[in-house]
Amino acid sequence: MAQMAIQARRPMFVWLPNFAMTHARLKQPPLARPREPLALIEKHGNIRRIAALDEPGIGAGLYLHQPLADALAVYPKLIVADAEPEACEQALIALAAWAQRYSPATAPAHGSGLWLDIAGCAHLWGGEAGLAADLLGRLEARGIPARAAIAPTFGAAYALAHHAERYVIAPDVTPESTSVLIRGLTPTGIMRNSPSPQPSPTRGEGTPLQRAHPAPSPLVGEGQGEGDKLAALLAPLPVERLRIGGETVSLLRKLGLFTIGAVQKLPRGSLSRRFPDLLPQLDKALGLAQEAIEFLRAPTPWIERLRFAEPISAHGDLERVTAKLLEMLCARLEAQRQGGLTFEISFFRSDGGMQALAVSAALPTRDAARMMRLFREKLGFIDPGFGVDLAMLAVPHAEPLDERQSSILKSGQGSQCVEELASLIDALENRLGKGRVYRFAPQESYIPERAVKRIGPLPSPQPSPHGRGSRLRPLQQRPLSQGERDRVRGEGAVWPFMGERPIRLFARPQPIDVTAALPDAPPVLFRWRRVLHRIARAEGPERIAPEWWRGSNAGESDETRDYYRIESTAGLRFWVFREGTYGGERLPRWYLHGLFP
Numbered sequence: 096m097a098q099m100a101i102q103a104r105r106p107m108f109v110w111l112p113n114f115a116m117t118h119a120r121l122k123q124p125p126l127a128r129p130r131e132p133l134a135l136i137e138k139h140g141n142i143r144r145i146a147a148l149d150e151p152g153i154g155a156g157l158y159l160h161q162p163l164a165d166a167l168a169v170y171p172k173l174i175v176a177d178a179e180p181e182a183c184e185q186a187l188i189a190l191a192a193w194a195q196r197y198s199p200a201t202a203p204a205h206g207s208g209l210w211l212d213i214a215g216c217a218h219l220w221g222g223e224a225g226l227a228a229d230l231l232g233r234l235e236a237r238g239i240p241a242r243a244a245i246a247p248t249f250g251a252a253y254a255l256a257h258h259a260e261r262y263v264i265a266p267d268v269t270p271e272s273t274s275v276l277i278r279g280l281t282p283t284g285i286m287r288n289s290p291s292p293q294p295s296p297t298r299g300e301g302t303p304l305q306r307a308h309p310a311p312s313p314l315v316g317e318g319q320g321e322g323d324k325l326a327a328l329l330a331p332l333p334v335e336r337l338r339i340g341g342e343t344v345s346l347l348r349k350l351g352l353f354t355i356g357a358v359q360k361l362p363r364g365s366l367s368r369r370f371p372d373l374l375p376q377l378d379k380a381l382g383l384a385q386e387a388i389e390f391l392r393a394p395t396p397w398i399e400r401l402r403f404a405e406p407i408s409a410h411g412d413l414e415r416v417t418a419k420l421l422e423m424l425c426a427r428l429e430a431q432r433q434g435g436l437t438f439e440i441s442f443f444r445s446d447g448g449m450q451a452l453a454v455s456a457a458l459p460t461r462d463a464a465r466m467m468r469l470f471r472e473k474l475g476f477i478d479p480g481f482g483v484d485l486a487m488l489a490v491p492h493a494e495p496l497d498e499r500q501s502s503i504l505k506s507g508q509g510s511q512c513v514e515e516l517a518s519l520i521d522a523l524e525n526r527l528g529k530g531r532v533y534r535f536a537p538q539e540s541y542i543p544e545r546a547v548k549r550i551g552p553l554p555s556p557q558p559s560p561h562g563r564g565s566r567l568r569p570l571q572q573r574p575l576s577q578g579e580r581d582r583v584r585g586e587g588a589v590w591p592f593m594g595e596r597p598i599r600l601f602a603r604p605q606p607i608d609v610t611a612a613l614p615d616a617p618p619v620l621f622r623w624r625r626v627l628h629r630i631a632r633a634e635g636p637e638r639i640a641p642e643w644w645r646g647s648n649a650g651e652s653d654e655t656r657d658y659y660r661i662e663s664t665a666g667l668r669f670w671v672f673r674e675g676t677y678g679g680e681r682l683p684r685w686y687l688h689g690l691f692p
Contacts, residue, residue, distance in 0.1 A: 105223075105267075107211040108204065108252035109194070109230065110242045111187075115206075116149040117239055118183050119176060127174045135178040136163055146178040180206075190239075191391050196443040196485050197230055199398050200390045208241075208256070210249060210388050219400065227262040237447060247325055249388060250380030254329055254336035254355070265328055325381055330356030337376040346370070355380075397435065397490035399423045406445045406482020413442070413477060413486075417470050420488035421463040434459025434496030438466050442477055443485040450477045455529050457520040457553045458513070459494045465518060469525045513553060520552045541639050543600055543688060594637045595660060597670050597689030604686035607671065614677040617659045621671070623687055628663040635659035636673075654679075660691070668692075 111117065119126060119135055127133040132155045135147040143163040145152075155170040166173055187203035191210075194201040197220070200212035213226060220226035227243050234241040244256035246265035255263045329336075332355050335344045347370070352358050358366070358377065367374050378384035399420050407413070417440055428434060439453040454469040523532050533549045540546050608622040617633035636657035643653075658672040668691035675683035 103214055104212050105214040105217070105245065106247070106249040106252045107198075107213050107227070107243060107245045108249065108256045109209040109211065109234075110244075110253075110256040111190075111208045111234075112240055112242070113147065113149055114187070114208070114239075115147040115178065115180075115183050118179075118186050119147070120149070121238055126176050131174060132157065132170055132172070133174045133176070134163075134166065136175050137178045188391070193443075193447055193449060194230070195392065195441065195449070195487070197226055199392050199487070199489055200388075200394045201392070202388050202390045204253070208253075210390070212388070212390070212394065213245065219402065223264050224262075227264070231262060233447070246328075248380055248382045249386045250337065250376065251325060251329055251382075253338065254332050254380060257336055258332060266324060326356075326359055329380060330354060330359065334358055337373070337380055339370075339372050339376050343370050343372055347373075392489070393491055395489060395491050395493075397424060397428065397433070397493050398487065399427075399489075400485060400487040402485050403483070406479075406484045408479035408482045410474065413474050413479065413483070414471060416483075416486045417474065417488070418463070418467050420486060421466055421470075424488050424490065425461040425463040425466075428461040428490070428493065428496075432495060432497060433493040434461050435490035435493050436460075437491055438470075439489050439491065440470065441487045441489075442479065442483045443487070444480040445482045445484045446480050448480055450479070450483075452477065454525055455521070457517040457524070457532075457551070459496045460517075461496065465521070469521060472525060517553055540642065542642060543596065543639075545642075594635075594658070595691075597691050600689040601687070604672070604688045607685050607687050609671070609673075609685040615657075618661060618671065618685070621685065621687075628665070628667065628669070630661050631664045633659050633661040635661075639672075658688070 115135055116133070119133065120129075130151050132152040133149065134145045134152050134157060136143050137146040138144075145157060145159055145161045145163065145166055148157055148159060152170075152173070155173070157166050157169060157173070163175065184203065184205065187205070187209070191201045191203045194209055194211060198211045198213045198216045202210040204210050213223070217223040217226050220229055223245050227245060231241050231243055242256050242259045243262040244252045244254075244259055244265065245263070246252040246255055247267060251265060255265055333353060334347050334355055334357075337355065347353075347358070352361075355377070358373065363374060375384065379386040401416055401420060407416070420440065421438070424435075424438075435456065436459055437453060437455045439451060441449055441451045443449050452470065452473050454466060454473070456466070460466065520532050524530075532552045534552055535547045536550045537546065538548045605623060609618045610620050611618050615636075617635060618630055620627060620629045622628070636659055639656045639658065641653045641655065654675045656672045656674050658670065660668065660670055662668045669687055670689040670691065671685060671687050673683045673685050675681065677683060
C-alpha cells in the first residue's frame with residue numbers, strides 16, 4: 096500500500112438525508128401536514144417533473160423524475176411546490192455557520208450535508224462520541240434528520256455516514272492507536288464508540304454498516320498497514336459512495352463491481368484508462384491523496400471557547416465572557432510571540448441562532464484590555480435571545496510580534512508614537528468601519544485619478560533584526576533636506592515632477608460651460624453650478640495623453656486632456672481641463688477637476 100497523505104485532521108461528515116424535502120417541510124406556514132404527500136417540482140424543457148419526494152409521497156405510489164401529470168393521475172390530492180435549490184444551499188450555509196459551535200472548520204457539502212474538521216475539538220464534548228451525539232441531537236430536536244461519521248479522511252467519512260443508523264466513528268490511522276483499534280472494531284470493521292482509550296460517554300450509539308453489503312474479516316490483522324485498515328473499512332460499501340458520476344456507477348455495476356472492495360482488487364492502470372474519475376476519488380477516500388475542503392472560516396489554531404452550564408443573556412455576563420476569552424487567547428499569543436490583526440467573537444444561542452462581532456487592529460496586537468475596549472462598544476448590539484450557551488473567540492490571521500521594551504531614550508519615541516497612533520486608529524475604525532481610515536500614497540501615473548492610491552494608515556511591521564518576530568517601523572522624525580529630495584528625484588521617484596495640482600480632486604470631474612477666445616486658448620469665462628466666473632489670469636496647457644497600455648476600460652475616456660490653472664476676478668483658483676481636441680470626431684468638452692486653496 097502506498098504511503099498515506101493524511102495530515103493532522105479529524106474529518107467528520109454529517110449527512111442530511113433528503114434535505115430538500117426537510118427544508119420544504121420546515122417552512123412556515125407548513126406546505127402540508129406531516130403525513131400528507133408533498134412533492135417538489137422542477138421543469139425539464141416543457142415538462143414538469145418530481146425533483147424530491149419523502150416517505151408519504153413514496154407510499155402513495157409516486158417516484159422521482161415522474162411527470163407531474165402522471166403523478167396527479169396516480170394521486171390527485173398531491174400537494175406540489177417548486178423546488179428551490181438556491182434556498183437549500185443558503186440553508187446549508189446557515190447550518191454550517193451554526194455548526195461552528197463544534198469546530199471552527201465547517202463547510203456545506205452541496206445538497207447533502209456538512210463537512211467538519213474536529214481535530215482538537217472533541218475533548219470539549221467529552222470525546223468524539225459526545226460531540227457527534229450532541230450535534231445530531233440538536234439537529235433532530237429541530238426536525239432535521241441526520242447521520243454522521245468520523246473517519247481518517249473526508250471521503251471515508253462521507254461514505255460511512257450513509258450507512259450509519261445514527262453515527263459511526265471509524266478508527267484513526269495513527270500508529271499509536273493501532274492496538275486500541277484492533278480491540279474496538281465491530282464485525283464490519285467500524286468502531287461503535289470513540290477510538291480514544293478513555294470510555295465514551297455514550298454507549299451503543301455507533302452502529303455497524305447495513306447488513307445489505309458483505310462484511311469483511313472480523314478483525315483487521317496486525318500485519319496490515321494503515322492504508323489497509325482504512326481500505327478494509329470501506330470495502331463493503333457500494334461504489335457510489337466514492338462520489339463518482341452516475342455513468343461510471345452504472346458501468347461498474349454492469350461489470351459486476353458493486354463494492355469499493357471489488358474495485359480495489361483491479362489493476363490501477365486499467366481503471367484510470369476506463370474510469371478517469373474513479374481513481375482520484377478512491378485515493379481521496381483511502382488517504383492516498385489530499386482533499387481540499389473550502390471551509391467557511393479559514394482554519395486557525397488561535398481559537399478559545401467557553402461553554403456554560405446554563406444559558407446567559409445579561410449584558411454584563413457577555414462582557415465578562417468576552418474579557419475572559421481575550422485573556423485566554425492573548426496569553427497563548429504572547430507565549431508564541433504572535434499578534435492578532437482581527438478578533439472575531441461568536442455567541443451561539445440556545446435556540447440555534449448565532450451572533451458574531453469582529454474588531455480589527457491597525458497593527459498586530461495581543462493587548463487584551465485594548466481589544467476589550469473595542470468590543471465593549473459593540474456588545475450592546477448582541478441579541479442573546481433565550482440565552483447563549485457557548486462563546487468562541489478566534490483570530491483568523493496572526494503575525495509574529497516581538498516583545499517591546501519601553502525606553503526613555505529618544506530612539507524609542509518613534510515606536511511609542513506609532514503605538515499610540517494605532518490605538519486611535521483602532522478606535523476610529525471600530526466606530527466608522529473597517530477601511531475608513533487610510534493614507535494616500537503616490538503611484539506612477541500622469542492621470543490625476545490614478546496618481547494616488549489608498550494604503551493602510553500605519554507603516555507595516557518590518558522583520559526583527561534578530562531574525563524572529565517583527566517590530567514597528569518608527570515614524571519619520573524630520574522632513575527631508577533639499578539634498579535628500581534632489582537625490583530622490585535623481586533616482587527616479589514614484590511621483591515624478593508635474594505641474595501644480597490641487598490637494599483634493601472631485602470624485603468625478605464637474606462639467607462646465609466655457610467661453611474661449613480661440614479653440615486652443617484658455618477659458619475667458621465659464622459657468623459652474625449656475626454661477627458665472629470671469630477669468631483674470633490663466634496658466635497652461637498641461638497636456639496629458641491617455642495610458643494606451645491599459646486598454647479601454649468601461650466608463651473611462653481615452654481622449655487627450657489639456658489642463659489649465661486659472662484664477663477668477665474674485666480670487667478663486669480652479670483646475671479645469673478640456674477633453675478632446677478640435678477637429679476630432681466630436682466637439683471637446685470642458686470639466687472642472689479641482690479647486691486650489
